[in-house]
Amino acid sequence: MxxxxxxxxxxxxxxxxxxxxxxxxxxxxxxxxxxxxxxxxxxxRTEVTDAAIAVVDEDRSELARRLVDAFQPPYFRSPALIEPGEVDRVMDAGRYTFVLDIPPDFAADVLAGRQPALQVNIDATAITQAGIGLGYIQSIALREAQRFAHEVEGGADLPLDLVVRARFNPNLxxxxxxxxxxxxxxxxxxxxxxxxxxxxxxxxxxxxxxxxxxxxxxxxxxxxxxxxxxxxxxxxxxxxxxxxxxxxxxxxxxxxxxxxxxxxxxxxxxxxxxxxxxxxxxxxxxxxxxxxxxxxxxxxxxxxxxxxxxxxxxxxxxxxxxxxxxxxxxxxxxxxxxxxxxxxxxxxxxxxxxxxxxxxxxxxxxxxxxxxxxxx
Structure with missing residues (x-):
């Protein structure tokens, strides 16, 4: 041996x-x-960083302006405002990963409790940003709509306060x-x-x-x-x-x-x-x-x-x-x-x-x- x-x-x-x-x-x-x-x-990068986003604002309301202002760095670039007829052209050119379409009377429908729909057009060839970014957009839109309704109507606070704790990687x-x-x-x-x-x-x-x-x-x-x-x-x-x-x-x-x-x-x-x-x-x-x-x-x-x-x-x-x-x-x-x-x-x-x-x-x-x- x-x-x-x-x-x-x-x-x-x-x-x-x-x-x-x-x-x-x-x-x-x-x-x-x-x-x-x-x-x-x-x-x-697997998280959303500096994602290009455009907004079609057909409502021109205070809530619509809040939505536009809510998309901020480092997750999103400052949103570009485009017209409805430009959506297909800019998506085909690959200029934006997300295009958010705010419909007419969106703020009024929110206040009336009609649960209006927002359209999000996504370039899914950027598969990672597409999946994660959609969750970001949904969260931002829901948060701003709830805050707007609460401030205008003076309603009660939400009954649920969700606290997220990411273990082992706090900042994801x-x-x-x-x-x-x-x-x-x-x-x-x-x-x-x-x-x-x-x-x-x-x-x-x-x-x-x-x-x-x-x-x-x-x-x-x-x-x-x-x-x-x-x-x-x-x-x-x-x-x-x-x-x-x-x-x-x-x-x-x-x-x-x-x-x-x-x-x-x-x-x-x-x-x-x-x-x-x-x-x-x-x-x-x-x-x-x-x-x-x-x-x-x-x-x-x-x-x-x-x-x-x-x-x-x-x-x-x-x-x-x-x-x-x-x-x-x-x-x-x-x-x-x-x-x-x-x-x-x-x-x-x-x-x-x-x-x-x-x-x-x-x-x-x-x-x-x-x-x-x-x-x-």
Whole structure:
């Protein structure tokens, strides 16, 4: 056992030196955990921000003016007043995401209790702003109508006072969510690419044959690549969490970074084994790249980081449980967002351990077969 550990250590050290001498891979690691996270988190917005809105005011009342004035930055741009005949033209040109049409006698109908209708035309090609922005417009219109009726009629206050408390993200900033999920997705992507490329590089350069003539076992070679590449990604991810997510993007981390590091190490052991498994199924670097693209896309999109698992069909919710990324996303969200402790997330860690063991054994079997074929 001591000899096995010594071989694994020295092979892993060799892997680190090889990675250090590869400027493309070093640049990829730095880029993925710095600019790639910052640019996506700061540039991609899921909340309504600076939405273009126009208003067709056919009422010309005090209530209509209040509605127009209620749409303010940072959610909406200052509304533009247009004529009814311009609606189709400006919507076709894509100038506005929302066009609100206030009908004639709107204020009078509100005071008379007739519940008049407002028409909202939405450019649904901007799907995120369309869905969320409609809720904003409904809330604004209802609030202003109620205030107007109360002031003019002197009616009683509403019997219900709704107080909204958003936990874990009080201001509903999309960057808080996007930054952490981008970090998690990049860990998955880089772990597969880095260790798989290491195997393919050994094969294409002919250095794998040199290892075969040495008194080394396939498990030693494989475990060395896993711990060396996994360690690099783990250190880069933790530095990115501190410097980019917390430092540059000002996203607070609620839970234990040490616990997150331990879970990340467990996840990296499983996903790097998957990278080796994929590398053994291909014969060249281009083939490996083409195979990893759909695997990474599926793992990231179906992990629960982009779409909630509850929104997926029942059969798909069960199927994605075999992906380690599904459990890692749930683990990372629980620790980093909600401050969960080990007693809460241990089932996710156990699931990653079990899935990782299956990947490791499958990768080891394929790796042994590939080495045997190379020797023959």
């Amino acid at each position: 001591r000899r096995w550990l010594r071989h694994v250590f020295h092979l892993g050290t060799k892997e680190l030196h090889s990675l250090r001498r590869d400027p493309v891979m070093v640049f990829l690691i730095v880029y993925v955990f710095t600019f790639a996270i910052w640019s996506v988190a700061s540039g991609v 900033q999309s960057s808080w969510f996007t930054a952490v999920m981008q970090l998690v997705n990049n860990v998955t992507m880089l772990a597969i690419i880095l260790v798989g490329a290491a195997v393919m590089r050994e094969r294409e350069r002919g250095t794998l044959e040199h290892l075969l003539v040495m008194p080394l076992t396939p498990s030693e070679i494989m475990v060395a690549k896993i711990w060396a590449n996994g360690l690099v990604i783990l250190i880069a991810a933790l530095l990115s969490l501190r410097l980019v997510v917390e430092g540059m993007l000002q996203v607070p981390v609620a839970g234990s970074v040490l616990l997150f590091a331990g879970g990340s190490a467990l996840y990296l052991a499983s996903v790097t084994a998957l990278g080796i498994l994929l590398a053994t199924l291909t014969r060249s670097m281009p083939q490996f790249a083409l195979l990893t693209i759909p695997v990474i896309i599926v793992m990231n999109l179906l992990s629960g980081g982009s779409t909630p698992l509850e929104a997926m069909p029942d059969w798909l919710q069960l199927t994605v449980q075999i992906l380690p990324s599904t459990h890692f996303v749930a683990f990372a969200q629980a620790v980093l967002y909600r401050g969960a402790e080990l007693g809460t997330v241990w089932p996710r860690l156990l699931a990653m351990l079990g899935i990782g063991a299956v990947y490791f054994l499958a990768a080891l079997a394929r790796f042994r077969a590939a080495l045997a074929a190379q020797q023959a």
